[in-house]
Amino acid sequence: MTWIASLLNGLFDLMLRPFGGAPWAGLAVVSALAGVAMLWLFKLTTNQDLLARRRRELTGGLYELSLYQDSLAVMARLQARLLAANLRYLLVSLPALLVLLPLALLAIVQLDAHFQRRALRAGEEILVAARYAEGASPDRFALEPAAGLVVAAGPVRDRAERTVWWRVRAERDAPAGFAVVDGAERFEKRLAPGRALGRLAATRVAPGWRHALLHPAESPLPGGAVVTELRAELPPRGRDHLGMPGWLWGFCLFSIAGGLAVKGLFKVEI
Numbered sequence: 001m002t003w004i005a006s007l008l009n010g011l012f013d014l015m016l017r018p019f020g021g022a023p024w025a026g027l028a029v030v031s032a033l034a035g036v037a038m039l040w041l042f043k044l045t046t047n048q049d050l051l052a053r054r055r056r057e058l059t060g061g062l063y064e065l066s067l068y069q070d071s072l073a074v075m076a077r078l079q080a081r082l083l084a085a086n087l088r089y090l091l092v093s094l095p096a097l098l099v100l101l102p103l104a105l106l107a108i109v110q111l112d113a114h115f116q117r118r119a120l121r122a123g124e125e126i127l128v129a130a131r132y133a134e135g136a137s138p139d140r141f142a143l144e145p146a147a148g149l150v151v152a153a154g155p156v157r158d159r160a161e162r163t164v165w166w167r168v169r170a171e172r173d174a175p176a177g178f179a180v181v182d183g184a185e186r187f188e189k190r191l192a193p194g195r196a197l198g199r200l201a202a203t204r205v206a207p208g209w210r211h212a213l214l215h216p217a218e219s220p221l222p223g224g225a226v227v228t229e230l231r232a233e234l235p236p237r238g239r240d241h242l243g244m245p246g247w248l249w250g251f252c253l254f255s256i257a258g259g260l261a262v263k264g265l266f267k268v269e270i
Contacts (some may be wrong), residue, residue: 020196032258
């Protein structure tokens with residue numbers, strides 16, 4: 001599964017590399033390209049002729065409903081027919097949704113790594129944590145901060161959750177990260193991207209499907225190690241709007257705009 005994460009990391013790194021100084025331009029371009037790709041896949045995974053027929057049935061039902069508003073009995077029958085037509089339309093679209101939703105999730109996870117978090121600024125404090133394997137002892141764990149980062153409090157050991165917590169403080173902008181040390185073993189976590197718009201993960205996990213699909217931004221921890229997860233509550237790059245990050249709103253809007261812009265060119269029924 002690691003090769004999937006590496007492939008996606010390389011693809012999104014390549015697309016965003018020219019936009020290090022213009023993050024919203026990079027988001028717009030990548031999101032629009034994602035919208036075009038998803039529209040093309042929608043065409044490939046649906047019966048376009050049948051979808052057009054189902055859409056005409058649905059549109060016709062809406063027109064009928066607007067014409068017969070003076071009879072409750074007729075309106076009730078028309079609404080039942082409209083509901084059935086809507087279900088038939090959704091059934092034709094279902095194969096495309098089963099393909100597109102996982103792909104959209106992979107794109108969102110990648111954009112989250114590039115746009116959701118930022119490096120620490122001087123004076124900021126965050127919590128960092130190490131989760132350890134069952135049967136391991138956390139008493140030997142020590143935190144080694146990189147230059148510009150100091151331990152402000154901890155460790156606090158939560159044995160029920162098999163997690164050790166520390167509070168760290170940045171004494172300068174963008175400290176590189178920290179390491180959790182257990183005897184001769186050392187497990188590192190980055191707190192700053194390597195370049196503008198570089199990947200920055202909140203979590204580093206062991207290899208497997210969680211790393212490949214949900215936490216691909218940083219290389220996995222060694223398999224079978226005593227530490228199974230490293231976490232850092234990094235500050236967000238921007239504010240949320242109506243419960244969603246601004247970059248996610250941007251992805252939704254730009255991807256829809258990109259798809260609609262080429263809908264006629266690709267001759268896609270939606």
